[in-house]
Amino acid sequence: MPRNLRAFLIAAALLAATACSAPGAARTPAALPTQARPATSSAAPPAAPPAKAKPVGALSVSFVSPSTGWLLAQPQCPDQAYPCKATVLMRKTVNGGRSWFAVPGPPAPLSDMSQSSPPADGVGQILFTSTRDGWAYGPALWQTTDGGATWRRLRVPGQVSGFAVSDGRMLAIIGGCDSAGNCAFRGYAAAAGTDDWRPLPGTAMTGAGIGGPQLAVSGPVGYLLETTREVGRPALLTGPVTGSARWRPLPVPCPHAWSGAIAAVGGWLFLGCGSEPGAGNQLKTAYLSRDGGRTWHQVASPPFGGYLGGASMSRGGTIFLSGSRMDIYISRDRGASWHESPSLASAAGQANAGLSLAGTTVTDSFGVAVQEGVYTQQVWLTRDGGRQWTSVTVH
Numbered sequence: 001m002p003r004n005l006r007a008f009l010i011a012a013a014l015l016a017a018t019a020c021s022a023p024g025a026a027r028t029p030a031a032l033p034t035q036a037r038p039a040t041s042s043a044a045p046p047a048a049p050p051a052k053a054k055p056v057g058a059l060s061v062s063f064v065s066p067s068t069g070w071l072l073a074q075p076q077c078p079d080q081a082y083p084c085k086a087t088v089l090m091r092k093t094v095n096g097g098r099s100w101f102a103v104p105g106p107p108a109p110l111s112d113m114s115q116s117s118p119p120a121d122g123v124g125q126i127l128f129t130s131t132r133d134g135w136a137y138g139p140a141l142w143q144t145t146d147g148g149a150t151w152r153r154l155r156v157p158g159q160v161s162g163f164a165v166s167d168g169r170m171l172a173i174i175g176g177c178d179s180a181g182n183c184a185f186r187g188y189a190a191a192a193g194t195d196d197w198r199p200l201p202g203t204a205m206t207g208a209g210i211g212g213p214q215l216a217v218s219g220p221v222g223y224l225l226e227t228t229r230e231v232g233r234p235a236l237l238t239g240p241v242t243g244s245a246r247w248r249p250l251p252v253p254c255p256h257a258w259s260g261a262i263a264a265v266g267g268w269l270f271l272g273c274g275s276e277p278g279a280g281n282q283l284k285t286a287y288l289s290r291d292g293g294r295t296w297h298q299v300a301s302p303p304f305g306g307y308l309g310g311a312s313m314s315r316g317g318t319i320f321l322s323g324s325r326m327d328i329y330i331s332r333d334r335g336a337s338w339h340e341s342p343s344l345a346s347a348a349g350q351a352n353a354g355l356s357l358a359g360t361t362v363t364d365s366f367g368v369a370v371q372e373g374v375y376t377q378q379v380w381l382t383r384d385g386g387r388q389w390t391s392v393t394v395h
Contacts, residue, residue, distance in 0.1 A: 053395040056089055058370040058378035059110070062128040066366040066383075067096050070103070070148065071394060072126045072136065074110050076375060086110060088123060088136070090148055091394055097368060097381045100394045106142035106151035121153065129165050133192070137163045141172070143193060155195035157188055166217035168192050169241040171200075173213050173224070182206075185213050187224060189243045202247035203237060214310070217241060218264035221292060223250075225262040231276045234260050238293055250293040254285050261311035261321060269293045270319060270335065274308035280325050280352065282307050286335050299335030303327075306352070312361045318385050320359035320367060325352050328359040328369055330386035343389040347371055347380060359386075 056073035063069030071091040090105030111122025118124075121140045128134035136142045139159035142151045162173035170192050175185030187203035190196050205213055205226050214225040224237040224247070234257045239247030254260075254273035259282075261272035269289040274282045284302040289295060302308070306326020313319045317334035327348035330339045340348070344357075350371060351357040357380075359369040369380040369389070377391035 055375040055378070055393050055395050056091070057375060058372060058394065059088075060125045061360065061368050061370050061379065062126045062134070063097075063360070063362045063366075063368060064128050064130055066363055067094055068131055069093050069097060069362075069368065070126055070128055070134065071100060071370070071379065072105070072123070073394065090126075092148065096366070096383075097379060097392055100392075103148045104151070105148070106136050106144075106153070108136065108140060108142060108153075111138060111140075118159075125163070127163060127165065133165075135163060135165070135170075137172075139176075145193065155197075157197050161185065161212045162215040164215050164217045164222070165192060166222070166241050167220045171215060171217060171222055171241055172197070173215055175205075175212075177212075181229060183212075185226075187215070187222070187247070189241055198243055200239060200243045200247055201245075202239060205235070214260065214262050216262045216264040216269075218266060218269075218292075221264070222247075223262060223264055223269065223293070225260050225271070227257050227260045231256050231258045233257070234273065236262075236271070236293060251296070253287045253296040253298065258282075259308050259323070261308050261323075263311040263313035263319065265313050266315050267292060268313065268317075268334070270311055270313050271296070272302065272308050272311055272321060274323070277307045281305055284308050288335055300331075300337055302329045302338050303340070310358060312359060312367075314361040314364045316364035318361050318364045318367070320361055320369075320386065322356075322358040322369075324356060325354065326357075327351065328357060328386070330359075332364075332385045339386070341382075341386055341389055344369075344380065347377070347389075347391070350374065 054076050060072040073089040075086050088105045088110050090103050091100040092103045093100045109119045109122045111118035111124050118139050123136040124138045126136050132147050134144045137160045141154045141156045141160050144151050158174040159176050160172045164171045170190050172188050174188050177183040185205040187200035188197045216223045222241045226235045236250045236252050237247045238250050257273035258276045259274040263270045271287045274284050281304050286299045287296045288299050307324040309323035311321050319331040321329040327340045347357050355373040357371045361367045365385045367382045376393045379392045380389045382389045
């Protein structure tokens with residue numbers, strides 16, 4: 001799911017309960033000098049789960065093609081509070097999500113960045129960039145270079161709240177917020193597979209809103225979107241992923257936002273802004289740039305329902321919007337129009353009840369969505385740009 005979206009979803013859902021009862025738990029302040037001891041793991045070759053294996057809970061998904069993808073999951077543990085206090089599980093598909101089999105995951109506990117004290121070695125998100133290279137993160141960072149057969153923990157300068165890989169560089173948002181709402185975040189970069197992290201000049205942030213800053217990358221360029229805890233004008237920064245020059249602010253077309261969403265690909269930049277939410281609804285505006293954020297034009301406004309939290313865009317212009325208490329809003333024309341799919345009605349109904357639904361574009365036509373907090377029909381797949389979705393139960 002899009003970066004930092006889970007923290008936003010939990011915070012927004014709790015806020016909505018108050019309006020109809022408290023925002024998501026505050027995070028422990030980042031300890032930027034903290035260093036994690038490297039660790040390695042190895043496991044036996046991939047094996048299918050037992051025939052009577054219980055369905056798992058989906059947390060994060062990452063596809064590198066319409067056929068190959070990985071799912072980060074948790075086991076069922078109904079007697080424990082969410083998230084389950086167990087080591088993460090990993091599943092893989094090589095047939096476009098129609099079936100999944102067990103593969104090794106990092107020997108790390110489940111974590112959620114909305115927890116007040118997430119386990120230092122825990123993870124809650126995954127990102128794969130090839131059939132061999134993948135990462136699990138939040139707040140720790142683990143890497144595999146053999147498709148998940150083995151995992152190595154990388155040193156990081158603090159809690160990882162957002163992560164991306166582009167142009168051979170790893171980018172991480174490091175930081176968090178304390179119980180009083182005081183936040184400290186900064187962008188860092190390192191060559192992929194190393195732990196030689198360097199701060200990205202100009203990326204220090206202190207006023208992060210719900211869900212924390214969002215990170216997007218496109219080739220050698222990165223973007224950071226920061227909203228505020230009060231409804232105010234968001235900040236948007238851009239700079240080289242190498243850190244060779246200071247990141248600079250870009251003009252922001254929306255005058256105020258309580259939440260936001262950003263996606264970047266091939267020189268195109270999408271920005272969504274959500275106003276103050278209420279009673280499960282939120283006014284939303286959307287903008288598109290063809291020149292990396294130097295100029296903008298407004299596109300169609302996304303639907304009123306739910307609270308905007310994340311965006312995913314394909315190279316050809318298919319956009320999925322996700323958030324709290326909302327369906328996946330779909331555009332196949334770079335935001336000129338927005339649609340919902342009747343085939344997602346059951347998942348959207350559960351999302352409106354607080355079981356978040358997050359969509360990711362893989363190509364213009366192929367996409368995937370995961371729903372947290374359920375153990376049947378956790379994964380949804382589309383092969384026609386979001387017109388029709390089919391569900392899969394993963395064990």
